[in-house]
Amino acid sequence: xxxxxxxxxxxxxxxxxxxVFGHQGAYPAEVAHEFGGLTGQDPGVECDLAIxxxxxxxxxxxxxxxxxxxLNDSMVPRLxxxxxxxxxxxxxxxxxxxxNRVFDQTVTPYLVLHDDAGLxxxxxxxxxxxxxxxxxxxxxxxxxxxxxxxxVAEFRKEYLEQMExxxxxxxxxxxxxxxxxxxxxxxxxxxxxxxxxxxxxx
Numbered sequence: 001x002x003x004x005x006x007x008x009x010x011x012x013x014x015x016x017x018x019x020v021f022g023h024q025g026a027y028p029a030e031v032a033h034e035f036g037g038l039t040g041q042d043p044g045v046e047c048d049l050a051i052x053x054x055x056x057x058x059x060x061x062x063x064x065x066x067x068x069x070x071l072n073d074s075m076v077p078r079l080x081x082x083x084x085x086x087x088x089x090x091x092x093x094x095x096x097x098x099x100n101r102v103f104d105q106t107v108t109p110y111l112v113l114h115d116d117a118g119l120x121x122x123x124x125x126x127x128x129x130x131x132x133x134x135x136x137x138x139x140x141x142x143x144x145x146x147x148x149x150x151x152v153a154e155f156r157k158e159y160l161e162q163m164e165x166x167x168x169x170x171x172x173x174x175x176x177x178x179x180x181x182x183x184x185x186x187x188x189x190x191x192x193x194x195x196x197x198x199x200x201x202x
Contacts, residue, residue, distance in 0.1 A: 014181035016200055017046065021068075022053030023061045026083050027136075030184055035193060043070035049200055050078045052103070056090035060102050068103050079196055082108060082181045085120045085188070092181045099179055106179040107162050110192060111152055121179065122190055124148055126159040134188045172200055 022028040031053045032039045041047065050071055054060050071078060080103070082095040085129035092112045099106050110123040113131065122133045129149055133140040162176075170176030177195060183188035 015196060016048040018049045018051060018197070019043075019045070019047040020051045020053060023055065023058050023064060025058035026053035026055035028053045029185070029189055031081055031083070031182075034184060035197065039121045039165075043067045047076060049197065052078065052080050052099075053083055054080060054095050054099060054100065055084035056092070056095035057084050057087050058084065060098055066101050070078065077172055077174050077200060078177050079171075079193065080177060080179040081189070081193060082179060083184070085112065085181055085183050086185075092179075096179050099177075104177055105162075107159060108155065108179050109159065110180065110189070111149070111155060112181045120181065120183055120186070123192070124152060124188060126156040127163075128153060129156070132149075132191075134186055137187075139187070139191070147150050171196065 018032075018035055019041040020028045020032040020035070020037040020039050021043075022031070028039050030191050031037070031051060035051065037051060043050070052064060052068060054064070067113075068078070080099055082092050085092060086091065096106055096108055109127060110125055110132075112120045113122040115121040115135075121135050122131050124131050124144055128142045129152070131144045131148070132143050133142065154166055163170075166176045171178060180189050180196070182193060184190070
């Protein structure tokens with residue numbers, strides 16, 4: 001009997017059918033491996049969650065756009081993960097603007113904080129303004145300082161308005177599309193994506 005792959009095992013443990021789409025340059029295979037998903041699936045095949053991986057340096061290809069649109073009628077919950085954050089030529093904001101233009105209006109529950117070298121090192125929650133610091137293992141959660149709060153004030157206002165309009169169940173209903181920054185090697189954002197997967201299991 002063949003041994004199940006890591007992805008199959010993870011998919012079985014979550015009980016969810018997760019399909020991952022995206023241009024090869026956004027590392028969809030690695031994303032699928034991390035979250036127990038499958039790549040190369042037809043959007044018409046039933047799934048419980050569709051994850052779209054996008055790399056702002058690569059853009060979003062026409063195939064990914066067509067796959068996104070094919071899921072509109074079925075109201076499948078969709079999550080966008082932004083990869084390639086270690087490339088300082090493009091950033092999370094670029095990816096979100098692109099996704100808003102060619103997919104749908106997204107929400108950004110977290111924004112990226114950078115270290116002195118310009119590399120992502122932490123995420124700040126727009127819900128409660130807490131910072132998740134990924135330079136420690138496990139990540140450290142702490143309250144943000146006034147400087148950070150001022151920097152994200154406008155983004156937070158927009159996010160809270162979107163959440164009030166869509167409601168907490170908007171994601172599970174396939175109406176709200178969170179965009180999450182991730183860096184697989186540094187484990188940035190992995191816990192956030194898993195928290196969204198957990199929401200669909202209850």
